[in-house]
Amino acid sequence: VTSSIDRYHRQSLLAGIGADGQRRLADSTALILGCGALGCVSAELLARAGVGRLRIVDRDFVELTNLQRQLLYDERDAAEALPKAIAAKRRLERINSEITIEAHVDDVNYTNIDELAGDADVLIDGLDNLETRYLANDYAVSRGRPYAYGAAVGTSGMGFTILPHGSGDLPWENDGGDNHATPCFRCLFEEMPPAGTSPTCDTIGVLSSLVTIVASFQVTEALKVLTGNFAKLRRTLLNIELWDNDIHQLGVDGAYENGDCPCCKHRHFEYLEGESGNSASVLCGRNAVQLRPRKPDQAGHFEQLAVRLRTFGEVTVNEFMLRALVADGAKRYEISLFRDGRAIIKGTDQADDARSIYARYVGS
Numbered sequence: 001v002t003s004s005i006d007r008y009h010r011q012s013l014l015a016g017i018g019a020d021g022q023r024r025l026a027d028s029t030a031l032i033l034g035c036g037a038l039g040c041v042s043a044e045l046l047a048r049a050g051v052g053r054l055r056i057v058d059r060d061f062v063e064l065t066n067l068q069r070q071l072l073y074d075e076r077d078a079a080e081a082l083p084k085a086i087a088a089k090r091r092l093e094r095i096n097s098e099i100t101i102e103a104h105v106d107d108v109n110y111t112n113i114d115e116l117a118g119d120a121d122v123l124i125d126g127l128d129n130l131e132t133r134y135l136a137n138d139y140a141v142s143r144g145r146p147y148a149y150g151a152a153v154g155t156s157g158m159g160f161t162i163l164p165h166g167s168g169d170l171p172w173e174n175d176g177g178d179n180h181a182t183p184c185f186r187c188l189f190e191e192m193p194p195a196g197t198s199p200t201c202d203t204i205g206v207l208s209s210l211v212t213i214v215a216s217f218q219v220t221e222a223l224k225v226l227t228g229n230f231a232k233l234r235r236t237l238l239n240i241e242l243w244d245n246d247i248h249q250l251g252v253d254g255a256y257e258n259g260d261c262p263c264c265k266h267r268h269f270e271y272l273e274g275e276s277g278n279s280a281s282v283l284c285g286r287n288a289v290q291l292r293p294r295k296p297d298q299a300g301h302f303e304q305l306a307v308r309l310r311t312f313g314e315v316t317v318n319e320f321m322l323r324a325l326v327a328d329g330a331k332r333y334e335i336s337l338f339r340d341g342r343a344i345i346k347g348t349d350q351a352d353d354a355r356s357i358y359a360r361y362v363g364s
């Protein structure tokens with residue numbers, strides 16, 4: 001107990017937090033959705049702040065190009081192709097051994113979000129795609145959970161904290177003054193743009209300092225939520241054009257009242273309900289496709305599979321995944337298989353292509 005008081009002393013001195021706020025943080029659960037650039041910063045700051053339980057979910061593994069901005073990872077993680085959730089957990093446990101850190105190597109989808117977010121006091125966005133953001137938003141609105149959205153691409157960043165409208169009994173719905181519910185993500189961004197039309201950090205790059213700024217705003221909002229400082233939440237859409245020195249906040253209160261949001265006004269949660277049979281997702285801008293075979297059967301058979309795949313190219317296996325580089329005619333593909341049955345096929349942005357590569361080398 002004494003060590004905890006020392007550890008968080010400079011934080012519990014803050015008027016908005018105090019000893020009581022510090023205890024509330026210790027009793028809290030935060031869900032980090034995706035542990036790329038934004039997620040790394042959020043996870044590290046919340047771990048250092050003493051949030052009692054951090055749940056990190058990420059579907060990907062560490063690569064060399066991540067190290068420029070994904071602060072929890074190092075060259076060894078990339079060389080070993082460690083899943084990001086695992087590498088993050090290992091690093092964070094060295095930073096703060098007094099908290100619980102859960103790592104989930106998985107993608108977030110409508111079948112598992114309830115399990116991942118069910119007991120979370122706040123959802124923190126470290127996602128790399130809009131579809132999962134709509135899903136997180138559906139979840140947040142349907143369950144009355146705060147969701148700290150953040151995004152950074154190129155030198156432009158955004159942030160907004162969704163404090164969903166409920167039936168009037170949520171802690172941010174209590175008074176008509178500063179403390180009030182906000183529009184949801186879908187009120188602000190109505191429709192998903194066609195695939196491939198929005199820039200991603202893989203096509204136009206991303207400034208590392210921008211990421212730390214956006215994530216720091218998200219963490220600040222999360223700390224306010226977790227310590228019960230609901231009236232202090234920002235409630236504006238933060239817009240940062242960092243290279244052009246332009247930082248502004250957009251008032252968006254009218255977006256709920258004046259809009260006709262299917263999610264928070266009509267409580268129609270189409271992303272949460274999911275679609276059956278959608279087993280392939282193109283990883284935007286990455287020249288890669290994720291497959292989720294209906295009947296994954298290679299889990300636990302990595303060693304056998306590795307022997308077979310070595311006849312086509314280089315194969316590495318660790319306790320979490322198998323990675324194979326295969327030359328298929330003039331093309332080269334990188335096949336990554338996870339223990340949960342997922343596969344990421346790199347070298348194509350066509351779902352059909354990825355399926356046929358998977359069928360050819362892994363099995364159908």
Ligand SMILES: [Zn+2]
Pocket residue numbers: 183184185186187188261262263264265
């Ligand atoms: Zn809405």
